[in-house]
Amino acid sequence: MSRRAPHPDVLTEKLEYQFTNAELLDEALTHVSAPQGRGKSYQRLEFLGDRVLGLAISQLLFETFPAAPEGELSRRLAELVRRESCAEIARSWDVGPHLKIGAGEATAGERRNPAILADVCESIIGAVFLDGGYDAARALIGRAFADRLNAPQRAMRDPKSALQEWAQGRGLPTPTYGIVEQTGPDHAPKFRIMVKVKGTESEFGLGASKRIAEQAAARRLLLREGVWTEDDNGIA
Structure with a gap:
C-alpha cells in the first residue's frame, strides 16, 4: 500500500510562505515521471527559479558584504548557488515526501536524489516568484540561505x-x-x-x-x- 503524501500545509509552514495560487506549488513538486502531471513538470519553474536565485543571492551578498571586491562576491555566489547547496536547502524543507513522482522512480529512491532535490529547490523559488513577486522570492531565499550566506568562505582551491x-x-x-x-x-x-x-x-x-x-x-x-x-x- 502506497504511503499517503503529507498535506501541502506542512511544506508551506517550512517555507514560511502561503501560496495564493496553490497550483504553482503543485507544479513545482511534479517530476516529469509523475502520471498525475498530465504533461506538466517543474522544469519550466526550475528554469525561472535558477535565475531568480542568482539575482537574489547576488543582491543579498552585495548588501551583506559592502566592502567585498567583485571577485569575492563571485566566489561566494558560486558556492551558494551550486547544486549541492540547493539540494541541502530542499532537504531542510523536507521536500522529498511531497514530490509527485512515478512509481518506478519512487521505488528507486529518487525522492532523495540530490539532482532532483536541487531542481525542486529552484522550481519552488520560481513558483514563489510567480505567486508573490520578487520580494517574496527574495525573502524566501534570504531565510533559507541565511546561515550559508554569512558562513566563512571555504579555503581557496587550486x-x-x-x-x-x-x-x-x-x-x-x-x-x-x-x-x-x-x-x-x-x-x-x-x-x-x-x-x-x-x-x-x-x-x-x-x-x-x-x-x-x-x-x-x-x-x-x-x-x-x-x-x-x-x-x-x-x-x-
Missing part, C-alpha cells in the same frame, strides 16, 4: 578544482582540457593547453608540464569570468 566547482555550481559539464601544442626537447618540453567550459570561450595556458599548463588555463578562465581576482593565490 585553479582546476575551483573551475570544476564553478562549472558544477551552474549545472555545466566538467571542464575539458586538450593539448594545443607541445614544443621543446623531450627533457624540457613546453605545453600549451586549452580548457573549455560549455557556454564560455576557451582559454589557454602555458607550462613546463601538462598539469602546470592546465592549472594556468583554468586560472585564466577564472580570472576572465570574474570568479577570481589577480590577488587570489592559485597555481599558475
